[in-house]
Amino acid sequence: MWLTLPGWLIVAAVLSPVLPGRWRALRLLWIFMLYLTCETVLLVVLLGLWFSSGLGRWVRTPYFEGIHYDLVQGVMWVFSREARRVLRLTIETDGPSPDAHPGVPLLVACRHAGPGDSFTLIHALMHWYAREPRVVLKDALAWDPVIDVLLGRIPARFISPEPGRGADLEAHITALAHGLDANDAFVIFPEGGNFTPARRQRGIDRLRRLGLERMARRAESLTHVIAPRPGGFIAALEGAPDADVVLVAHTGLDHLSTVADLWRELPMDKRIVMRWWQVPREEIPAGREERIEWLFDWWERIDAWIEQNRPEDLSSSRS
Template identity: 60%
Template sequence: MPLPPRWLRRLVLAPGVVLLAFFVVATLPAWALLALAASPLVPGRLRPLRLLWIGAVYLVWDAAALLALFLLWLGSGFGAYKRAPAFQRAHYVLAGWFLRIMFWQARWTLRLSIDVVGTDPDTALPGRPELVVCRHAGPGDSFILIHALVNWFKREPRIVLKETLQWDPAIDVLLNRLPNRFIAAGPDGRDSVVRQIGHLAAGLDDDDAFVIFPEGGNFTPSRRLRAIDRLRSLGLERMARRAERMRHVLAPQPGGLLAALDAAPDAGVIFVAHTGLDQMLTVADVWRELPMDKRIAMRFWSVPPEEIPAGEQERIDWLFDWWARIDTWIAANRNGAADDA
């Protein structure tokens, strides 16, 4: 389904979510009784009730964020000064608050914990911007990364996202007010996407973190095979063979990262691997895992700018080398207990 135009999302979708949240809260006791009655009929401990709670909390979270964003819009002179530094900072602070609430609920409802090892963006290159290059696998992995960057490492992320994420009204409003880019291939395809990424990565300051997922989508076995086939169709047999040896990641698409490196030559690079949610590939997988009781392991590696190769092909090989290292780390840590290798 195509994404509705912005005016329709603002005038219909966003107010609709707020009204729906009020309705769900008002009728929540009745829904809770139904979910409790259904719980003995399905496997897992109170699975329908947990699912109802997760959905209700997320809906209220979205509605509360929209109301807070509306107040910021009023305070910025009906949006006239929303790009001013003070209001940009206020939006990052707001994002941090709401992400803390989300992960507090995740720890309580789903029994999730996050174990982070390796160099973090605070200590790797103090006073320099970072390009944060992350694998993409499992539900909510991008939320986990942004939560870490904003709340733990006090960075201001610039994110490359798929345009379909704008179906979520809070994500749509918040991230469109900050320097992020929702990507949709234009008439000239990948060249348009690469140009947009390069433009977003330009002008990073010392507390910025440019976030990119070079796989282009969540890992699934079928996507992995399609990525390998695509490399072969382009005549990149050597890269295809390298991708075949990586079992837990998709072959990275280097164009966006190359554009970001060119646009931000003084930035360091942080590679991020994680595991713990990557075996949940479908809605059925998520349902089967509730309550999750998962330990999410994250590993950060830092590369200073002087160690980044200069040539295009050297950078592509370097990216594949790092992706192979990430694949090896995932294979060793799929039980969620992170090592520091």
């Protein structure tokens, strides 16, 4: 790509005047080049770390694990900086101070809507909360070479969203959440996938098939989120009995579900707001059914917050 960059620049410059958005093709070309460059450099660095850790023998020791977390933090910083500068994104974080409850491990449950929300969340956890995240994510993301190699060396789990393929899913989540220390944060997305109207309806239908009519009616009242699947969240609670829970809502990436959505919206020129709530462990119910009710109550609160904080298009506010 770098060898052929002059040709790509000419094509992007020719296309930019005829495409909506200010210099859309050139700005997206730079982000794509940045992504490929970081991917290539990181793969070389990861290979060097594999050799230096005794051909992988000590790669999962605390020393090398810390180096890999530093790599994640560095890449997140680069992409966050360039997203703000090139795509003109404004990211605001609202919630408790990171030192409100120092020395307490965190279990972070976030709504899932739009590509990039998990990266934005991880960036905020590492830079704002100074935490080392443990992440549960879809196995499809392992097709990215750096994600596959890097997350294979730090505490993380790739899971299948298809029923039947992850029979021991809750056991894996409990094991991953076990042993959280004061600077760790376990990250989970209880909805199981990005919000779309179709997924929202499938979640409602699933509750009805299980005979949970009351919960299905509650799910129907949620207009901006999918009814949470409590199994993984409860498994994480059991694996981390001392962790506080942080609930995260965000707006700004809601309508980016397909490649066509991405092409239409990028460059974004948007304001993304992330809202955090931290709940002390002693305020979380002990029983399974009570925890399910508690999680649904919070998802209703998150849904209401999203309704009151709809995404703001900064390009229209400048005009």
